[in-house]
Amino acid sequence: MDKKQPTVYVVQDFGTKNISGARRFGEIKVLLPPNRQIVLSSAPTVSRLREGLNGFSDDDYLLLMGDPAAIGIACSIASNINGGKFKMLKWDRQEALYLPININLKYFGEYDEQSWRYPQWWG
Numbered sequence: 001m002d003k004k005q006p007t008v009y010v011v012q013d014f015g016t017k018n019i020s021g022a023r024r025f026g027e028i029k030v031l032l033p034p035n036r037q038i039v040l041s042s043a044p045t046v047s048r049l050r051e052g053l054n055g056f057s058d059d060d061y062l063l064l065m066g067d068p069a070a071i072g073i074a075c076s077i078a079s080n081i082n083g084g085k086f087k088m089l090k091w092d093r094q095e096a097l098y099l100p101i102n103i104n105l106k107y108f109g110e111y112d113e114q115s116w117r118y119p120q121w122w123g
Contacts, residue, residue, distance in 0.1 A: 006059040008089065009052065011074045012036065012066020022089055022098050025061050031074065038069040049074050056081045061100065062088045079105050 006026030010019065013030045022028060031052040038045050049070065056078045064071045078086040084106035089098040 004057075004059065006061065007056075008061045008063050009056070009074070009078070010063045010065055011049075011071050014065050017065065019063060019065075021096075022061075022063050025089060025098065025100065026059070032066060032070055036070070037067055038073075042069070042073065045070055046073055046077075049077050053077050053081060056086070058082065058085065058087075060087065062086060063098075064088055064090075075103075079103070 008022045008026045008028050010022075010028060010030045012032040013034045015034050019028065029052070031049055032045070036045065053074065060078075062074055062078055064075075075086065075088075085102070085104045088101050088103065090101050091097075092099050
């Protein structure tokens with residue numbers, strides 16, 4: 001069985017932002033169009049995000065752009081689909097690149113700031 005190519009799920013299209021640096025992490029898939037706001041009812045957005053994130057796995061990433069409410073919903077859905085785990089990409093302005101962040105909402109171990117290290121590929 002072939003392993004699927006990782007996907008970078010962009011929560012909401014900004015149109016004006018250059019996200020080409022995220023392509024090194026996988027194929028780009030935009031979940032919501034620009035200017036979509038959650039105002040009176042979240043149900044249509046939840047449905048669209050749930051459909052778009054169907055199949056989210058350990059290999060995939062969320063790129064957190066757009067309406068903060070939609071970002072929160074997307075993180076919740078990805079976590080729900082993938083057993084409490086998801087990865088996101090965070091833009092580092094100083095280095096001008098995306099950094100992957102692993103989230104595990106079911107991990108209850110202790111956090112030791114001294115043991116935290118940059119990923120090996122960081123250099």
